[in-house]
Amino acid sequence: MRVRNFLRVHNSLIVIIVAALLLELTTWVMYYSAHSNIQSTMERLVDWEMTSTSHRIRNQLAKVEVSVDNMAWVVSYGLDDPADSMFTLMHQFVDHNDVILGSGVLFIPNYYPEKGRWFEPYVVRRADETLETMQLGSAQHDYLKAEIFNGPIEKGGGYWSAPYMDKDGAKTMVTTYGVPVYDSTGKTVAVLIADFSLDWIDGLMNKLNFYKSTRRFLITGNYDLLAGEDDALFRESLKLLKADIDKCSYETLKDVDGNKKHLFFQPIGGNTDWILISILNDSDVFGKLRLMRFTLLLLALAVLLFTGFIVWRSSNNLERLREANAEKDRISGELRVASQIQQTMLPPRSLDMDGVNIYGSLVPAREVGGDLFDYYIRDEKLFFCVGDVSGKGAPSAMLMGVIHSLFRAFSAHENNPARVIQAINENSCRGNDANMFVTLFMGVLDLPTGHLRFCNAGHDAPIVLHDGHSSMLNVKAHLPVGVFDDTIYEVQETHLEPGSTIFLYTDGLTEAKKGRNQLFGIQYTEKVLTKCAVDQMMPRQILEVLTQEVHRFVGDAEQSDDLTMLAIRYMPKQFNSTVTETLVLKNNVKEVTRFSSFIKSVTEKLGIEKSLARQLRLAVEEAVVNVIDYAYPAGTEGDITIKCMSDGKTLRFQIIDSGVAFDPTAKEKADTTLSAEDRQIGGLGILLVRELMDSINYERENGKNILTLIKNLKQ
Numbered sequence: 001m002r003v004r005n006f007l008r009v010h011n012s013l014i015v016i017i018v019a020a021l022l023l024e025l026t027t028w029v030m031y032y033s034a035h036s037n038i039q040s041t042m043e044r045l046v047d048w049e050m051t052s053t054s055h056r057i058r059n060q061l062a063k064v065e066v067s068v069d070n071m072a073w074v075v076s077y078g079l080d081d082p083a084d085s086m087f088t089l090m091h092q093f094v095d096h097n098d099v100i101l102g103s104g105v106l107f108i109p110n111y112y113p114e115k116g117r118w119f120e121p122y123v124v125r126r127a128d129e130t131l132e133t134m135q136l137g138s139a140q141h142d143y144l145k146a147e148i149f150n151g152p153i154e155k156g157g158g159y160w161s162a163p164y165m166d167k168d169g170a171k172t173m174v175t176t177y178g179v180p181v182y183d184s185t186g187k188t189v190a191v192l193i194a195d196f197s198l199d200w201i202d203g204l205m206n207k208l209n210f211y212k213s214t215r216r217f218l219i220t221g222n223y224d225l226l227a228g229e230d231d232a233l234f235r236e237s238l239k240l241l242k243a244d245i246d247k248c249s250y251e252t253l254k255d256v257d258g259n260k261k262h263l264f265f266q267p268i269g270g271n272t273d274w275i276l277i278s279i280l281n282d283s284d285v286f287g288k289l290r291l292m293r294f295t296l297l298l299l300a301l302a303v304l305l306f307t308g309f310i311v312w313r314s315s316n317n318l319e320r321l322r323e324a325n326a327e328k329d330r331i332s333g334e335l336r337v338a339s340q341i342q343q344t345m346l347p348p349r350s351l352d353m354d355g356v357n358i359y360g361s362l363v364p365a366r367e368v369g370g371d372l373f374d375y376y377i378r379d380e381k382l383f384f385c386v387g388d389v390s391g392k393g394a395p396s397a398m399l400m401g402v403i404h405s406l407f408r409a410f411s412a413h414e415n416n417p418a419r420v421i422q423a424i425n426e427n428s429c430r431g432n433d434a435n436m437f438v439t440l441f442m443g444v445l446d447l448p449t450g451h452l453r454f455c456n457a458g459h460d461a462p463i464v465l466h467d468g469h470s471s472m473l474n475v476k477a478h479l480p481v482g483v484f485d486d487t488i489y490e491v492q493e494t495h496l497e498p499g500s501t502i503f504l505y506t507d508g509l510t511e512a513k514k515g516r517n518q519l520f521g522i523q524y525t526e527k528v529l530t531k532c533a534v535d536q537m538m539p540r541q542i543l544e545v546l547t548q549e550v551h552r553f554v555g556d557a558e559q560s561d562d563l564t565m566l567a568i569r570y571m572p573k574q575f576n577s578t579v580t581e582t583l584v585l586k587n588n589v590k591e592v593t594r595f596s597s598f599i600k601s602v603t604e605k606l607g608i609e610k611s612l613a614r615q616l617r618l619a620v621e622e623a624v625v626n627v628i629d630y631a632y633p634a635g636t637e638g639d640i641t642i643k644c645m646s647d648g649k650t651l652r653f654q655i656i657d658s659g660v661a662f663d664p665t666a667k668e669k670a671d672t673t674l675s676a677e678d679r680q681i682g683g684l685g686i687l688l689v690r691e692l693m694d695s696i697n698y699e700r701e702n703g704k705n706i707l708t709l710i711k712n713l714k715q
Helices: 002-009 011-077 085-095 147-155 199-205 232-243 282-305 307-332 334-345 393-411 417-429 522-534 539-554 589-606 610-630 684-692
Strands: 102-107 121-125 131-135 164-166 172-182 188-197 215-219 225-227 249-254 260-267 275-281 350-353 356-363 371-378 381-389 438-446 451-457 463-466 469-472 492-495 501-505 563-570 579-586 639-646 650-657 695-701 704-712
Touching: 011 085, 011 102, 011 172, 011 188, 011 199, 011 260, 011 275, 011 282, 011 307, 085 102, 085 121, 085 131, 102 172, 147 172, 147 188, 188 199, 199 215, 199 225, 215 232, 232 249, 232 260, 232 275, 260 282, 275 282, 356 371, 356 539, 371 393, 371 563, 381 393, 381 501, 381 563, 393 417, 393 438, 417 438, 417 451, 463 522, 469 522, 501 522, 501 539, 522 539, 539 563, 579 589, 589 610, 589 639, 610 639, 610 650, 610 684, 610 704, 684 695
Parallel strands: none
Antiparallel strands: 102 121, 102 188, 121 131, 164 172, 172 188, 215 225, 215 275, 249 260, 260 275, 350 356, 356 563, 371 381, 381 438, 438 451, 451 492, 463 469, 463 501, 501 563, 579 639, 639 650, 650 704, 695 704
16 A cells, blocks of 8 residues: 555656666667767778778889889890990989889899999989989998898899888888899899888878877888887787787777777788788777767756656657668668669660670679670661779779760760770879779771771770681770870771671689689680680670689689670671662762752652651751762762662661762761850751761771661651
8 A cells, every 4th residue: 555655646756767767778778879880980981091091002012013023124135235224224214203212223243243243223313303323232231131132032023121221322211122133044133123212101191080099000011110100009009910810900909098099900912011000099989979978867867857858858869879770771781782883884784686696794703893894886886895994892883984984975976986985084084093094995886887996995805706716806905094194096997797706805704713823814715715606606605605614613712803794796687678779979069959859759669758758858968968068179070879778667878979088977066055156167967967867877998988877767
């Protein structure tokens, strides 16, 4: 009885106490849920920052490595020249590579007898950008005992040294990259070195910091400090790093004042054993969260006097918790959505129409990839391309999307693949701070004739299958897209025979790995394709056979690169004309009267209704007048042949002349949005023809211009 009375009297108090307890419980749940989400976000952000910093450092080091590796060949070829010629080579090398502080050649003892035991021609860039040339080798500067000389020789290839103070040459802290130099017999006769200033790395270390307290250090595999401040915090982090076997992890530690720190370390990669370390304060990550928790506790005490406020506060907190979980789900699904978006950008895997049978496939090594292939048909021409973006993952996928869009945009009104790639390259070079590039092959196949125009930007050459044989297409390499904006690309031409198949691919095919060193290779690829040619396989069968062979070759090994293949079989359609009429005109505008009678006769014979007949006459007459005006030089007489063919469904007009090469479809469309005064002369004629006809195709064959206009009579 006493208990019931107590509950009845103190009912409101009990409700408030229960509500307070529930609120406190909710607060703790929110705190630890938010703590977990912030922890996860912190790890992703720091991983992104460190990966970006690593990429920047590795790209800079790669410039040094590529330059030195290429220069080693030049030095090898110049060994027979006088010894002093090495000073000139080093001067030119440093002058053309601003990323290199200094460079020299360290010869084995007495290689040039007249120079003595130590001969080290060396050139260094000083602070005022002047180049100083010197001979450093001596008993006092005995490089024969130094790491920069013995390291590359012992490794037999590129070698990065530990950081050191170069007192004689660069006169600053540097790390040095060296490669062996061999004579014509393969004997090691010297080491070519390039000094890389650590000042640049120091300037980069604390950029891209999401958290203000972030400190970074860069060390070698031997735990020598390359960048950052050597202090107690750094030394404490080294203890944890040395105890970690993977050297790519996350740890927590406390500094001398007992403050908690978050420690991340990650290998730089490339040809170095360098390790990047990031340390940030726990308070910088979770300080606001703890302050929020304390504030909620104070609010919980206040709302004990007002139950409604407790309910409102609890509801508000639950809503925020749902938003936090939704954000977590969004982040975890980003890569999946990106993969779906990438797949929607690709054309259909197969196409069998308009004289071609096409089949393509793209299998990314990760959720998203940097390969692309695309094709479409416009004006009886097949436009197609295959490309490979440098790197992997999301950055490459983003650039792939840009290249795909540029290909579609620039090829929409341009038939010359070299000019399309030129435009893509110029746009790709703008703001390309990440130094990413794309190997790209583009072709334009004229479906009625088999005439193929193509341009290659550093991509693997396609392989042509025909008559039981396979052969690699002879292509000019050119530089990849995105390297230099002033690169000139040239168009090449060939002819595809009916029944031929052109096979395009990325290096994910030829560089598929078995074990550590064995590659699928181009020779085995050609062997498989030759068998496909003998068996007269269609594109889908070819790709299925190659896919099976790659899987059999690599076994259970993880796919190391994006794999893209595209096969195009050329099978021209025969146009079975039931009506064929021909008219030959002179290049005289007075002949247009004869042409009008000719068109009228053709349209009446085909039973074409009058409004469509007028459209056909306008379109073809505009094209004929265009040829009369431009095909032959002034004062020159020539013939213009007009052929009209129809199979009852399609009406084709071919306008043929032997005049100068002139592609009316390459004329830029007139901008009809401008006023007559601002509009450039020309372009309206071809615009009219395009509006009235379903397709317009130009080709130059055997010294003749052939313009084909097509109108579909039955939709």
